[in-house]
Amino acid sequence: MAGLTHAELLEHCLRKPGAWLDQPWEDDTVVKVGPKIFAFLGGPDTGSVALKCGATRAEADEWLARYPDDATASAYTGRYGWNRLRLDGAIPRDELLEAVDGSYAAVVSRLPARERPAG
Template identity: 35%
Template sequence: MSIRAELRAYALTLPEAFEDFPWEDDAVVKVNKKIFLFLGSPEHGTGFGVKLVVAHGHALSVPGAIPSRYGLGRAGWVTVPYASDLPEFDVLQDWVEESYRLVAPKRLGKLL
């Protein structure tokens, strides 16, 4: 399974998370109508995006990672490339969970 597919599968296990396609093939995972994970399209998905505070610097240390475009980087969003030199998957799961906690209502965050 690809990293993209694994991240998607993990994100969808979080309370009240659901997948959406707001821009053609570009997939996102939302909670309470708010995006917490950008997955990109399966064909052109060059990276994933998460909102981070605690792990922000660590995510930016991944080769090729950048603050997300369209002004999202100023709010803590990081775009991390799907590459062979990613941290272990449990670290990526931690990033997705942190992003979820930052976006989800507090009542849902407490369920984790």
């Protein structure tokens, strides 16, 4: 089954150890671990999520090649391996959830040890 709702995405993000919801910009929701964002959710009507999809732009471009209609390089952060993925397109639900997990893991791995969540 393809697709994921905004509510399901948010619930999955917040189940991660140390994850918390923030709204640093008006009507723009993000999920952080420690002080760092691992998912840009936007508002409930956004229909997409921006995630760290690779350590480099070249790695993240694999998403664009596989899902040209549903993945784009993120504005501002794209050069650092962030992509915006559509929630209701051709990207399978399991792959969207794995992308969230990968983004979380990438961000946690770069946190100083004292800021990493237990678990």
